[in-house]
Amino acid sequence: MRLVILDDYDLASEWAAKYIRNRIVQFKPSADRFFTLGLPTGSTPYGCYQKLIEYYRHGDISFKYVKTFNMDEYVGLPRAHPESYHSYMWNNFFKHIDIDPANAHILDGNAQNLEEECQAYEQKIAEAGGIELFVGGIGPDGHIAFNEPGSSLVSRTRVKTLAKDTIVANARFFGNDLSKVPTMALTVGVGTVMDAKEVMILITGAHKAFALYKAIEEGVNHMWTVSAFQQHPRTIFVCDEDATLELRVKTVKYFKAANLHIYLYMLSIRLALA
Amino acid sequence: MPSNKSVSDAPITQFINCRILRDNELQREDLWVREGRILDPEKLFFDEQGYADKRVDCGGSIIAPGFIDVQINGGYGIDFSQASEDVSDGVSFVAKKILEHGVTSFCPTLVTSPPEVYHKVLPQVKVHDGGPHGAGVLGFHLEGPFISAEKKGAHPEKYLRTFKSGGLEHLMEVYGSLDDVAIVTLAPELPGSQSVVRELSQRGITVSLGHSAADLSQAEEAVQQGASFITHLFNAMLPFHHRDPGIVGLLTSDRIPAGRVVYYGMIADGIHTNPAALRIAHRAHPSGLVLVTDAITAMGLPPGRHTLGQQVIEIQGLHAYVAGTKTLSGSIATMDMCVRHFKQVSGCSVQEALEAASLHPAQLLGISPKKGKLDYGSDADLVLLDEGLNVKATYISGEEETGPPVPLYMIDMSGF
Numbered sequence: 001m002r003l004v005i006l007d008d009y010d011l012a013s014e015w016a017a018k019y020i021r022n023r024i025v026q027f028k029p030s031a032d033r034f035f036t037l038g039l040p041t042g043s044t045p046y047g048c049y050q051k052l053i054e055y056y057r058h059g060d061i062s063f064k065y066v067k068t069f070n071m072d073e074y075v076g077l078p079r080a081h082p083e084s085y086h087s088y089m090w091n092n093f094f095k096h097i098d099i100d101p102a103n104a105h106i107l108d109g110n111a112q113n114l115e116e117e118c119q120a121y122e123q124k125i126a127e128a129g130g131i132e133l134f135v136g137g138i139g140p141d142g143h144i145a146f147n148e149p150g151s152s153l154v155s156r157t158r159v160k161t162l163a164k165d166t167i168v169a170n171a172r173f174f175g176n177d178l179s180k181v182p183t184m185a186l187t188v189g190v191g192t193v194m195d196a197k198e199v200m201i202l203i204t205g206a207h208k209a210f211a212l213y214k215a216i217e218e219g220v221n222h223m224w225t226v227s228a229f230q231q232h233p234r235t236i237f238v239c240d241e242d243a244t245l246e247l248r249v250k251t252v253k254y255f256k257a258a259n260l261h262i263y264l265y266m267l268s269i270r271l272a273l274a
Numbered sequence: 275m276p277s278n279k280s281v282s283d284a285p286i287t288q289f290i291n292c293r294i295l296r297d298n299e300l301q302r303e304d305l306w307v308r309e310g311r312i313l314d315p316e317k318l319f320f321d322e323q324g325y326a327d328k329r330v331d332c333g334g335s336i337i338a339p340g341f342i343d344v345q346i347n348g349g350y351g352i353d354f355s356q357a358s359e360d361v362s363d364g365v366s367f368v369a370k371k372i373l374e375h376g377v378t379s380f381c382p383t384l385v386t387s388p389p390e391v392y393h394k395v396l397p398q399v400k401v402h403d404g405g406p407h408g409a410g411v412l413g414f415h416l417e418g419p420f421i422s423a424e425k426k427g428a429h430p431e432k433y434l435r436t437f438k439s440g441g442l443e444h445l446m447e448v449y450g451s452l453d454d455v456a457i458v459t460l461a462p463e464l465p466g467s468q469s470v471v472r473e474l475s476q477r478g479i480t481v482s483l484g485h486s487a488a489d490l491s492q493a494e495e496a497v498q499q500g501a502s503f504i505t506h507l508f509n510a511m512l513p514f515h516h517r518d519p520g521i522v523g524l525l526t527s528d529r530i531p532a533g534r535v536v537y538y539g540m541i542a543d544g545i546h547t548n549p550a551a552l553r554i555a556h557r558a559h560p561s562g563l564v565l566v567t568d569a570i571t572a573m574g575l576p577p578g579r580h581t582l583g584q585q586v587i588e589i590q591g592l593h594a595y596v597a598g599t600k601t602l603s604g605s606i607a608t609m610d611m612c613v614r615h616f617k618q619v620s621g622c623s624v625q626e627a628l629e630a631a632s633l634h635p636a637q638l639l640g641i642s643p644k645k646g647k648l649d650y651g652s653d654a655d656l657v658l659l660d661e662g663l664n665v666k667a668t669y670i671s672g673e674e675e676t677g678p679p680v681p682l683y684m685i686d687m688s689g690f
Contacts, residue, residue: 079320100325
């Protein structure tokens with residue numbers, strides 16, 4: 001894996017957004033060859049979305065030939081509800097960019113048949129040629145998307161019951177009323193995300209530090225589902241200093257040095273080409 | 275990119291780079307319009323996978339719901355109270371011109387007149403939507419003749435009337451028809467008013483108290499019977515007195531039925547009301563304030579003598595008097611001037627100033643949220659304004675009807 005450590009949330013958001021931007025631009029997407037991007041929701045990626053919007057407004061990137069697949073959506077929450085993930089994506093991303101609505105995919109938590117909806121979603125991903133880059137976050141309980149502790153590490157898109165930790169963490173979006181938080185969600189599976197060519201996990205804040213520790217310094221374990229990405233060939237963890245608080249000093253020093261080498265190497269190439 | 279055809283073929287316009295008045299605040303949001311109504315872009319995106327056909331860059335403008343003028347007697351040489359053969363043309367002419375002031379709907383107002391005038395004029399103009407032809411007509415505002423002689427203002431005394439027994443039937447004799455009438459101004463102290471107020475209200479006509487010497491309890495009684503508006507507060511009524519506030523006391527009365535609001539018209543032209551009085555009213559009851567122009571024939575015309583109803587009036591600068599007297603006969607300010615002036619002297623927010631000319635009149639007439647708001651589904655009657663609340667463009671049903679306003683002919687605009 002690659003562990004990229006930035007000083008604070010803003011810098012981490014910027015780094016991640018630049019990475020996404022560069023990947024899309026270098027891919028040179030076109031009408032016959034779309035760039036498929038997996039997307040998260042929540043407070044962690046918010047800064048990253050803001051930056052991507054900025055780059056779009058500046059003309060540095062277009063989403064015209066980008067297909068997006070969100071990770072999850074609540075079950076039973078009206079789509080127009082301000083806390084639905086549809087609302088989140090519309091308000092924080094889609095309405096500000098030039099993506100074709102037909103290419104923005106989000107699971108429908110109000111579908112008549114939830115299982116069919118999940119299967120259809122897997123199908124859509126396959127038809128799109130798989131995901132180039134899947135961006136995700138991590139819950140305080142180490143989950144990726146809504147793959148709660150105990151989820152199979154080879155799971156596919158399905159209906160999940162939310163863990164207590166997750167419900168409590170989300171209560172702040174529902175007026176701190178636990179009874180108003182949805183208890184079920186549709187989510188891509190751990191296996192679904194593992195199928196992506198590349199995975200980028202955003203982790204910021206001290207409250208995520210323990211989960212990061214469990215995910216990368218301990219073994220692969222279905223109780224901390226993000227740990228599955230230790231077995232993915234191309235994963236980047238982007239975090240701020242606070243998120244590294246539970247890691248060993250040796251780990252942090254190693255990756256900071258590694259990133260510096262990568263940076264200097266890229267710089268030398270650029271200077272050589274100039 | 276063409277819009278998706280799943281729900282409608284009609285083109286979609288997206289107003290970008292603007293601040294819109296929504297939910298009582300100015301929000302930095304785009305405004306989407308289809309088929310003359312405000313569209314929900316999130317629904318469009320997810321349900322129809324649709325997008326805009328046309329983008330209008332507003333250059334940072336403010337977009338407010340189109341202004342609604344519920345008291346306007348004419349303008350540009352047209353006098354609505356004149357019984358002519360082409361009243362309809364006259365109303366249409368003014369309707370077109372006032373688009374420049376940001377007004378997208380209005381109530382042509384008739385001052386006290388003899389029955390012949392009502393019988394001739396009323397049938398010629400129907401309630402209709404606005405469009406390229408001009409602002410929409412919401413219905414007549416009949417100011418009189420059932421008003422107080424003592425408080426007639428510029429109205430001709432010989433045509434004043436009192437209620438005869440038989441209430442509404444008598445009204446029908448005088449007016450001829452109430453079909454396209456939105457507001458009736460009357461004096462509630464006239465005997466027999468109670469049943470008239472009640473019956474008019476039940477018919478869905480807004481009853482307004484004005485040109486009256488009523489005391490507070492008479493006014494409250496009328497409100498209980500259904501009256502909901504005060505015609506040009508402070509003017510043509512008893513002045514506020516601390517032991518009997520009169521009609522003005524309705525602003526803070528505790529005898530208004532629950533769930534009802536009493537609205538009050540203010541002519542914020544800097545002449546009809548002293549700024550301090552305007553502030554007192556605004557602070558006492560901000561959500562009831564409705565800006566009206568009470569504009570007369572001479573609005574838009576050069577100084578001199580002109581005809582209003584059955585009388586002659588004289589323009590001197592920004593003042594309009596009954597010829598030969600110092601009695602104000604109406605104003606020649608435009609709605610956008612009133613909005614700017616109101617904001618300036620009351621110190622209110624941009625949002626409050628705009629709501630006083632759009633949301634509140636719509637609520638008064640019971641046509642909100644279709645008019646007076648920029649909610650999803652509301653009519654796309656819009657006015658684009660710059661930072662100083664000057665009109666840049668006016669749209670009706672999403673179509674641009676007019677660019678920047680032509681300056682008022684030969685009238686000094688300084689101070690507005």
